[in-house]
Amino acid sequence: MKPKLLLIADTYYPKVDGTLKFMEEFLQRSRHDFEISLLVPDFGIRKGNNITYVETSKYLNISGYPSIKLSFKNISLIKKTIKEADLVFIQGPALLSYISIYYSSKLGKKTLFYLHTISWELFQQFAPPFLNKLLYAFVKRMSTALYNRCDELLVPYPELKDHLTANGVKTSINIAKLGVDIDLFSPPKDSHAMRKKLHLPLKEKIIGYVGRVSKEKNVTVLRQAFHKLASKNTHLLIVGDGPEDQIVPFRTTSRCTVTGFVNNVQDYLQAMDIFVMPSLTETTSLTTLEAMASGLPVIATKVGFIKEYISKDYNGIFFPKNSSSFLAVKIEKLLKSPVLRQKLGQNARKTIVYSFSWDRSINRIKRILLHHI
Template identity: 35%
Template sequence: MTPTNKRKLVIATDNFLPRWDGIARFLAEIIPRLNDYDITIISPDYGPSPFDETITRIRVPLQRTSIGDYTSARWRPGLIKPAIREADIVFTQTIGPIGLLASIYARRYKKKHAAFIHSIEWELVPKAIAFPLLKKFAYPLTKWLARFVYNRAGLLIVPSSNIGDHLTWQRITTKKTVAHLGVDTKRFTKGDRARAREQLKLPKDALIVGYHGRLGNEKNLITLARAYLRLKARSKRLLIVGDGLASLRKQLGAVRGALIVGAQDDVVPWLQAMDIYVLPSFTETTSLAVLEAMSCELPVVSSPVGFIQQYIKHGENGFFYETKNSYELARRLQELADNPELRRRIGSKARATVQRNFDWDVSAQRIMEALNSL
């Protein structure tokens, strides 16, 4: 099939590189594998991306103000409408300004439209907002908007069956199909911890508790910081890899022993340098971050959220703790800190779980099959 014969796939997203988050990482893995299509990306203009020379990209200017750690695209129907009109398939990732406009025009022009569900928006948005008055209205408005958009799509691609069930319970009745997220297990490996620490100039003998991802209110990182402070170890560090709210970065940076290193294009050596990984989030769906940590044979301690509850088996390939309970999290961390063999055993089983169930090539194939079924 020559490039001119490929069907035109427009991917509309309110999150994209170079701003790293779960959606951006998902697209970075999936786009090179969707080689049956002529792809156009409509995304916020956060700056240049690695795909700018290989695919068509429509950059939408950013708002002047931010909500939490997120700056959204402006409302620019004139940029989005022509691309949707020329599309064969519209593949939305979000319900922000870009995803919403793409959904509206897909319906207007009777285009085949699939949406990937990366998060439960009405759970995520209120927790990301710091102002109580905005929080009060964010939940019902976001839920109404999600129902409006998703009930008008032709297909919802969900990362797990329980996420699909949750949407159905919330009166989102569009047909759903499951495509698990994946991990590049050849890249995300255990590696050599001593070498990684030497390369990154991290203390070689410290116990390093880590997290990678956005610094947002919904990530509940203050609970992690409180638990870390209770951890008893001869030498310890709290390693935070990621960017986000300046106020949160300042709070975390004030914690004794905390290292806030910002967003990294390659998180692998940072994961390889850690001893224990923690995901303290209030809300997640699959969490690529957790899967990447597990693939690097890290013992993970997570809040019991989203699909994580299905693939982590407490005490076998990871641990859970009560989301807001920093005392319980501290106990879990202490148990792992005091028992290197437990860390090794849990980490080994964690990687085996990822190798067995999460593969990007399989994920991409399922997504293409779903898009082709429209």
């Protein structure tokens, strides 16, 4: 009889992000090993089987994601669902994942937590300046206490393990890299045809971003850099969505397309000439890996695991956080040099093919989970 695995996350359809992509890959490769059920927020789209949906709040919203309601009904549902599992595998961090850690450990369930974001860096972005340091310290202390209730933490790269240990996390921490579907995310055979299919400009150079349009992703700096470009034969492509205050300026920008969340990210990547990741905080940044697998030259901030797998001027280019002027200079540099774009894109593809495999990643995670049965 297969062990009952409960997979919990703070995200679900239609919010397609790195965590959800990981869950899709994990489910696809793990159903023969576990009897899997899901506990996720109810964002209005119900897709799949063996899923328990938690009611969300109309008023509490973090980074474009409605948070779950702190209600007796929700807490009872979370506890009931956890009780039925042999093993609890949580993706986070946000309110549902943190509440689940607490009750899973309290109920004596084997609890593993996959850290997709550094919580105190994330939540710091949403505090007013006078509360910034206080919120950072509070979230850090609360997160550390909850992580220490888990049986094991999974993180995508070694430096994050060291960071957590230095900040008081005593729970066992294992490294489990994310991966990329290198067949799905690959260089275009015909970029012109892809642009026609997606109704995008055929002659302009397309500078793109994929992901949430939110404060911590800092996509505003890309819009500012776009306005500073000397070359006007360009088009800005934003593949994603976010809170109104963050997304509206892009919708009103000339020569800019905003798609909202889509299920065919690979097509949009194949239509781009340059990919930009301007984030203030990241762990792995799965969309950056996917852009590299698609053979795109990448310009990114030096955050999280990105600074490890991108080598300056070999498979990508860095720019300082919050500097639209530096970003504009880097974009201009690539626009003026097709040879450099090709070199960076080819090396980016090689990096992903060699080092980032979903099969290898998921098999490692399955071994870690089965060890706790």
